[in-house]
Amino acid sequence: MAHIPAHSDPARQGAPTTSSRYELLTLGDELLLGLTANAHLTWIGAQLGRRGVQLQRNVTVTDEADAIAAQFRESWARADVVITTGGLGPTCDDRTREVLAAVLGQKLVFDPRTEEAIRARFAKFQRVPTANNLKQAYRFERGEVLPNANGTAPGLWVEQEGKLLIMLPGPPNELQPMFTEQVIPRLAARGKLSDQEAYIQIRSIGIGESALETMFECTFSRSPGLGIAFCAHQGQVDCRISSPDGRYGMEKLRAIASECAALLGDNLLCFGHDSIAQVVADQLKQQGRTLAVAEASTGGMLANAFADLCGACKFFQGGIVSTSNEAKMLMLECPECLLKQHGAVSPECAVAMASGVAEKLGADYGLAITGFSGPCTGGGENPLGSIYIGLHSPHGDWAKQLTYPGPRAAVKQRAINDAIDWLRREVLKETHRIAAPQVN
Template identity: 50%
Template sequence: MSKTPIIEVINFGDELLVGIRDNSHLVYLGDQLARYGLPIQRSRVITDEKTEIQRAFLDAWEHSDIVITTGGLGPTADDMTRENVAEALGAELLFDQSILDAIEARFKLLGRKVAKHHEKQCYYFSGGEVLHNERGTAPGLLLRRDGKILIMLPGPTQELRPMFEKQAIPILQEMGVLSKEQAYVQLRTCGVGESSVEESLQPIFSNHPGLTVAYCVHYGIVDVRLSSRDGSLSLGQIKEIAHEARELLGEDFVCYGHCSLADVVFHELRALDRTLAVAESCTGGLLCDAFTNIPGSSKVFVGGVVCYCNDVKVSKVGVPEPILEQHGAVSPECAIAMASGIAERLSADYGISVTGFAGPEGGDEKNPVGTIHIGYHSPVGVWAKTVRYTGGRMDVKTRAVHAALDWVRRKLRKYKIEEFLSCGAED
């Protein structure tokens, strides 16, 4: 394709239109494609009805160079995307015995037998390719025809994502459609607002007219993406600008790329060969979840307790009852007691705690709704920090988790610097 290809995504499924499931596929695919310099130009969500499937597909096929579909490849009666698209294209579907063999092998491990309706997943386009499904039974499909590309992906997220990243992206890269290097450099920041980030970095960016800057904000995290839309700056030059920006950001800089705050804290603790425990109240397990999403996190994360009521704070975490009687469960004193208590109970080097009012009810004059107290226990001392947020309950909970992780990140990096300087002074 000599010109920049137009990409359209079609998400098939009645469950998307009636609100049973979020359309996370579009966000995911948009992010993945943009990383390699090819953003999505068009998208639509379509019902599972045959006429709508064919009408939407033919329109996309006429106006776009690459069409990506999600959903409708499974074994049930409403999974008819493959058949309807084939009919619309006038393409022949061929049976692939190896697909059925893979399904049978998978079901054998599960102690189940393959039903007749599973055979519908074993058909692929004549002249096309099969994308292996390592986590499910419905393979993906790829077809190159009329100078265009069709990629069909299964609906389940856990099946779609590895298939797209490990198979579809490499194929598109080999075809020259996607860049083999990421198209932008991203700086991730936390703890400072978007306008402040922009104001501090603008003196650097204004010196480079060919630089394209995009800001993305999510729950206290501000991502700054640097690219050169007109191609006047090389990737090497963009990296140099990013490094200059990093130096200016100081401790507000989290990382390059897309690492989570929990990832950064994990690697800092791993480098120190230290362990961490968590006690959380209003965040209800989100902080623990952030760590257990990291492969190998047991090397650092020893465990946690969701101590939502005061009795659990006392019995499971070791918060002294006088602390609760004198200061209340939502207080800096309780946060410190929770952090220290969980570190001692689980024999961890570090402890993090979160307590507060996530809303919409609760709160008082001293601690209004949105007040969050974070506790931090370390080998060199204990501290508490108070933040306040507005928004819905889930917004406050997510921002509280990010605030806790970001604070620990800053503390750990400061400790590492001080330890390094101390060692240097002794030498």
């Protein structure tokens, strides 16, 4: 059974832990043109959500000065904390600093320390900053600079009229460390955050959103006023439970979540936000087991799902990408006769890949994916979207066929999720075997 995180404050209620209203303005034509995904919303929203804050609004705004000014005036009138991303760079379309200073009636003043930091960063790469780069050295006269250790555009922190304006650079590798290392501690020091989430999230897999709601309906009906929200994504469904009016404490929410978990059984993935790969990693490390993967149609994405995790070397032996039959024979020792008889897209090949990579890399479990994910078409019994997953475990070898509609990227991601979930369920069986009482 997955563990429900215990909160450090036993008296804490399941309602939002701060009354401050937060709004996020994501700035940039590239977002509105669809050239760049608005990843700042999901990332900042998650960081705040884990600290008892829910963003009330996000607006994406063009780089045009009048549009920025109009939207900021509206947000500033409503919110207690306004966060902006983008528009702090050195070029002519970076206008955020100047526009917001004018709206707030503040002058921009040159900051010698920021100039020094900009010149030092350029010198590190044996370059000299152009004049427009020094535009980034201006700050609000009644504001503070948030130093940027990963770029030249510093963030800006402004407190005015009992409100906060936090301006962040656009590049994620600059924004994210600045937010976690500087913004979060400052917000916490001003009582704008909590160290707790304002809800419990139940993450499920293998069951649809409507079926999940039906499953939980009786449990939820016994707690009037319970806050309930469902979110489906990539074969998983999250259910968040909270107490908007504060009538239920976290102890009660944990009891409700435990009842939901019992209903889900093995379809419970976790409590919280862990990815399916992280859940499997924790299982394998707990059992002292290891994993290796082989893949053809997913091109390394399966291996990356595990290699991206902290401490991957403790359980993940590695992965082999073998798109050609020659590579399968050379690196995975798939028999040539098997490939000729059954083909590379077959249950027999999937099993051979899984057992081959486990033996080759010395792993307890082997997981393999082969198939037609597109854009080339399949043939015969294997139409486009046909995927075979192979699984090797200490207790046997198996394969299963799955067929997915949709574009190549969606087929690949669904295949990876289903493959890892199959592994998760097999490792769970091993957990149950270990926990079962021995009959003498």
